[in-house]
Amino acid sequence: MGLYHCEGIILRTRGLGEADRIVTLFTKEKGKIEAVARGARRPRNRLVGVTQQFSYIKALVFTGKNLDQLSQAEIIKSFAPLRDELLKMAYATWWAELLDVFLPLNEVNSDVFLFLLAGLVVLERVPDPMLVSRAFELRLLKYLGYEPVLDRCVGCQNAAGSFAGFAPSEGGLLCRSCAGASGAQLIPVRPAAVSFLRSLYQTDLRDLARRPVDPALGNELGHLLFTFIQLRAEKTLKSLSFLQSLLAWKPPEADLN
Ligand SMILES: [Zn+2]
Structure with a gap:
């Protein structure tokens, strides 16, 4: 399993199962990627706030067999007015x-x-x-x-x-x-x-x-x-x-x- 850092803008999010969220992230380094944010639909999860649509984030991503996984993320710019x-x-x-x-x-x-x-x-x-x-x-x-x-x-x-x-x-x-x-x-x-x-x-x-x-x-x-x-x-x-x-x-x- 690989690991990479990237910066990207969240184009879209959709639910996966009860707790997870798949984000479509347009990154500078890798182009458009899809990654699963585990637990991002649970209220107190640390990924909730950083996986909102249009947020510009810095992320650490694990490459998985099927889906990449968003491991850590922090906001660079939230674009909240959008x-x-x-x-x-x-x-x-x-x-x-x-x-x-x-x-x-x-x-x-x-x-x-x-x-x-x-x-x-x-x-x-x-x-x-x-x-x-x-x-x-x-x-x-x-x-x-x-x-x-x-x-x-x-x-x-x-x-x-x-x-x-x-x-x-x-x-x-x-x-x-x-x-x-x-x-x-x-x-x-x-x-x-x-x-x-x-x-x-x-x-x-x-x-x-x-x-x-x-x-x-x-x-x-x-x-x-x-x-x-x-x-x-x-x-x-x-x-x-x-x-x-x-x-x-x-x-x-x-x-x-
Ligand atoms: Zn003509």
């Missing part, structure tokens, strides 16, 4: 599900790890995460090798002229003639929204977090990215439905009379 505020929790869960679905187990990806860590730091502080999340979604697609083509027609590669829309199945924008020829499903998108989206490849998340949020733009880009991501995921993303239902829900108007 569990305490419903909207932030919904965004963080969505990001975690993206990594859970798209990253294979045991594949080291320290760039994505550092990007997630930086993203969660911004998410914890930003008043309205909508555009920060669009940037996170787009950049993550790029890291994963699914970068949408936003600067030319994905069919004929022509960068000049106007585009008919974004074709999720083709992975990018289509010009009018390619759109007509392909018959692909198109999402109409305004040129201004495309150039904003393109700028998100370079924008620092911290700078973006300081800017006012344009909800119409966020929704337009959300429709495009969600459709694209959903198609690539090839399975229903539960956290996305939850996030969308939360964003659609409006509190009843206060009675001002």
Whole structure:
């Protein structure tokens, strides 16, 4: 049996039997791993507090025959606001599900790890995460090798002229003639929204977090990215439905009379 130290962010936890918990941990050193935290569902167990979703922990892991085992862990950063505020929790869960679905187990990806860590730091502080999340979604697609083509027609590669829309199945924008020829499903998108989206490849998340949020733009880009991501995921993303239902829900108007 081996033993290793790692630092990681808890993407997901699920119960195992009555007392244990399996954590999906995205580590800097080993990529995404699964490990069992023995006794982590018993109230006074030392692993209870350190195995909460989104916690950034330092851990000592035993490699087992079937499942690795989390032996010791301590919190580096708890990211408590991501569990305490419903909207932030919904965004963080969505990001975690993206990594859970798209990253294979045991594949080291320290760039994505550092990007997630930086993203969660911004998410914890930003008043309205909508555009920060669009940037996170787009950049993550790029890291994963699914970068949408936003600067030319994905069919004929022509960068000049106007585009008919974004074709999720083709992975990018289509010009009018390619759109007509392909018959692909198109999402109409305004040129201004495309150039904003393109700028998100370079924008620092911290700078973006300081800017006012344009909800119409966020929704337009959300429709495009969600459709694209959903198609690539090839399975229903539960956290996305939850996030969308939360964003659609409006509190009843206060009675001002
Ligand atoms: Zn074309």
